Amino acid sequence: MALKPTTCKEAIARWEKVKGEVAAEALVIELQFQWPPIEKMDGALSTLVNCEKLSLSTNMIDKIAGIAGMRNLKILSLGRNYIKSFAGVETVADTLEELWISYNQIDKMKGIGSLKNLKVLYMAQNSVKEWVEFNRLQECPSLRDLVFIGNPICDNQPDVETWRTQASNRLQQITKLDGIPIIRLGD
Helix, strand or coil, X not given: CCCCXXXXXXXXXXXXXXXXXXXXXXXXXXXXXXXXXXXCCCHHHHHCCCCCEEECCCCCXXXXXXXXXXXXCCEEECXXXXXXXXXXXXXXXXXXXXXECCCCCCCCCCCHHHCCCCCEEECCCCCCCCHHHHHHHHHCCCCCEEECCCCHXXXXXXXXXXXXXXXXXHCCCCCEECCEECCCCCC
């Protein structure tokens, strides 16, 4: 018999039981490594009105949803899922400062530009191949720290220096790339 996926509601209830806290009042909520895994983000997450950091990493989620009510969300951790796009993240654009979304299947950057307050984007090991997609990060004026290693666009460069030069020239706002500070002439 196949196991039914864990719902967000069940995961939140399980978290409350383990922590002995009320999820709606908590600042940090970790729902990673659920078994059976969570397959869908849904409206149950919008009850987490005080949450500043939500982790749903290492599940089987394929799209970002259900977070519109999370009006204090600063850090969203979605690494190691099956997410293919940024659709749905715009609902927390006003508050989101960090998005950790490495080890997913994102190939298009459409929608990232809504995140005007995003400072940190960790999206190593995704599927971005084209500079035209990478260039959409120019629409994130607050971005400072970008991890992008392991995307085809990086692997397609002759060497790591070419990658770093190309990326930092296109994104004048960033100060750190793949964990290493960017030294710019004139700094």
